[in-house]
Amino acid sequence: MARVEVRDISVVYEGADRSVRALDSCALDVADGEPIAIIGPSGCGKSTLLLAAAGLVRPSAGEVLVGGRAVDAPRLKTALILQDFGLLPWKTVFHNAALGLEIRGVAGAERARLVAEALERLGLAEFASAYPAELSGGMRQRLALARALALDADTLLMDEPLSALDALTREDLQGLLLDIWRQRRHTAMLVTHSIEEAVFLGRRVVVLSPRPGRVAAVVDNPEMGAEGYRETSAFYERCAELRALLAAEGALHGAAAGGEA
Amino acid sequence: MGWLRRAIGYLGAAAALVAGWWLLALIVDSPALPGPGLALGDFATLFFSDLLPELGVSAWRVVASMAISVALAAPLGLLVGRSPRLDAVVAPMIFLTYPVPKIVFLPVLLVLLGIGGAPKIALIALIVFFQILVTARDAARQIPAASVLSVRSLGATRSQVFRHVVVPAALPDIFTALRISTGTAIAVLFFSESIAGTSGVGYYIIDAWSRIAYSEMFAGIITMALLGVVLYELLEMAEARVCAWTRAGR
Ligand SMILES: Nc1ncnc2c1ncn2[C@@H]1O[C@H](COP(=O)(O)OP(=O)(O)OP(=O)(O)O)[C@@H](O)[C@H]1O
Ligand SMILES: [Mg+2]
Numbered sequence: 001m002a003r004v005e006v007r008d009i010s011v012v013y014e015g016a017d018r019s020v021r022a023l024d025s026c027a028l029d030v031a032d033g034e035p036i037a038i039i040g041p042s043g044c045g046k047s048t049l050l051l052a053a054a055g056l057v058r059p060s061a062g063e064v065l066v067g068g069r070a071v072d073a074p075r076l077k078t079a080l081i082l083q084d085f086g087l088l089p090w091k092t093v094f095h096n097a098a099l100g101l102e103i104r105g106v107a108g109a110e111r112a113r114l115v116a117e118a119l120e121r122l123g124l125a126e127f128a129s130a131y132p133a134e135l136s137g138g139m140r141q142r143l144a145l146a147r148a149l150a151l152d153a154d155t156l157l158m159d160e161p162l163s164a165l166d167a168l169t170r171e172d173l174q175g176l177l178l179d180i181w182r183q184r185r186h187t188a189m190l191v192t193h194s195i196e197e198a199v200f201l202g203r204r205v206v207v208l209s210p211r212p213g214r215v216a217a218v219v220d221n222p223e224m225g226a227e228g229y230r231e232t233s234a235f236y237e238r239c240a241e242l243r244a245l246l247a248a249e250g251a252l253h254g255a256a257a258g259g260e261a
Numbered sequence: 262m263g264w265l266r267r268a269i270g271y272l273g274a275a276a277a278l279v280a281g282w283w284l285l286a287l288i289v290d291s292p293a294l295p296g297p298g299l300a301l302g303d304f305a306t307l308f309f310s311d312l313l314p315e316l317g318v319s320a321w322r323v324v325a326s327m328a329i330s331v332a333l334a335a336p337l338g339l340l341v342g343r344s345p346r347l348d349a350v351v352a353p354m355i356f357l358t359y360p361v362p363k364i365v366f367l368p369v370l371l372v373l374l375g376i377g378g379a380p381k382i383a384l385i386a387l388i389v390f391f392q393i394l395v396t397a398r399d400a401a402r403q404i405p406a407a408s409v410l411s412v413r414s415l416g417a418t419r420s421q422v423f424r425h426v427v428v429p430a431a432l433p434d435i436f437t438a439l440r441i442s443t444g445t446a447i448a449v450l451f452f453s454e455s456i457a458g459t460s461g462v463g464y465y466i467i468d469a470w471s472r473i474a475y476s477e478m479f480a481g482i483i484t485m486a487l488l489g490v491v492l493y494e495l496l497e498m499a500e501a502r503v504c505a506w507t508r509a510g511r
Pocket of ligand 2: 046047048083159
């Protein structure tokens with residue numbers, strides 16, 4: 001249903017006085033229902049890759065296919081969680097969560113039911129009438145997730161969704177993301193700066209090269225999703241393997257290393 | 262609770278103002294500056310008979326002109342601010358005309374529209390229009406790209422982006438511009454009513470002045486001030502309702 005095929009895309013941002021090549025012949029194939037993690041040095045084009053997959057950035061070469069069809073505009077069954085969550089400060093928790101459904105023209109009663117369900121699932125039900133400014137970082141994150149869940153999307157694109165959180169909340173939400181994936185089996189592309197998070201949530205971990213981003217390596221991680229995987233020695237070995245790959249890409253000297261404290 | 266604190270604040274400020282006025286009247290000791298007792302007495306006796314009709318006329322002029330200008334300027338400013346192509350055409354025109362003191366067009370408007378309410382409404386609307394236009398355009402330009410992107414990622418059309426992002430994001434700025442404009446609007450109202458015509462609080466003040474009826478003149482001044490306070494407060498209340506989110510999480 002929702003296989004994501006990234007076919008040799010290049011993305012160039014035209015600035016006022018110079019242009020930046022963010023991605024260069026980047027190719028990637030994500031199977032239907034497969035969760036992958038994407039990791040790479042800061043500024044290598046990870047966000048750009050997700051935006052292209054979401055149909056918000058047009059590649060200057062190559063194309064992205066989702067569910068077998070080229071995306072040239074946002075696709076209704078794809079949900080995108082932006083790096084800064086993309087919540088609207090002037091809408092309440094309820095209306096933020098309902099936004100996608102409203103834009104898609106889902107009728108009021110049905111919308112209320114789906115949103116209530118999603119908020120309940122993420123433990124935000126009692127904050128339905130609060131504004132984002134009144135939420136903690138972790139709650140805002142869960143709200144962004146609720147909005148995506150309410151859409152019943154088959155493809156979930158997430159751009160460092162947990163990076164602003166403290167370690168405890170972060171592990172908690174990583175577990176939640178895993179639960180949701182186990183339940184729904186959606187295709188997932190998760191961009192992260194955290195090696196542990198990539199190994200915990202990605203069946204494959206894609207390592208991008210420094211800008212312009214290309215796929216530098218793909219690490220298979222078949223044990224992902226297994227009970228208690230985080231505590232196994234296989235998990236640590238996979239992390240170590242990834243760390244070595246990233247070091248080879250020069251990712252651990254710059255700002256990207258900050259996420260791994 | 263909130264309105265009670267506000268009312269107490271207003272009462273306190275009014276008391277301080279009256280005390281200052283009383284002191285100043287004592288020092289100046291001129292019939293042109295009657296004490297608050299005299300002026301407030303005239304205000305009380307004249308309010309329903311003489312002042313209220315003029316207040317109605319003046320309030321209508323201000324409210325109508327501000328409504329016209331916001332109805333025209335806010336949508337235009339938001340459109341211009343969000344469309345680089347439109348902006349390239351309109352922005353130079355704004356920059357060229359904004360600094361021109363529009364009040365000098367009063368004589369022209371008097372010739373074209375007569376000396377009734379129309380030229381006053383037109384002049385105030387013209388001045389406030391530009392203040393709102395510039396604010397709305399700037400507000401629309403400063404909307405965070407992430408907000409727009411997040412709504413577009415949900416499949417929003419251009420008009421849905423306006424409805425869910427551009428309009429709500431710009432509303433607090435537009436309200437601020439409107440509140441600031443009430444001061445300008447009432448100043449222009451006074452000016453135009455005192456120059457031409459035979460109605461409105463501005464005319465009443467100037468008429469009392471020419472008759473050397475100073476305490477009546479001050480009753481008129483108090484009425485004008487009241488108009489400003491009420492308008493400002495109404496806008497504040499409307500903003501609190503419409504933009505409740507700006508008060509969240511503080
Ligand atoms: N809207 C834009 N206009 C111009 N250049 C951009 C734009 N967005 C990104 N870039 C440039 O493209 C490159 C890749 O950006 P991108 O945001 O995809 O990186 P990233 O891998 O997500 O970085 P980070 O890990 O810091 O989030 C950067 O050099 C950036 O300067
Ligand atoms: Mg990024």
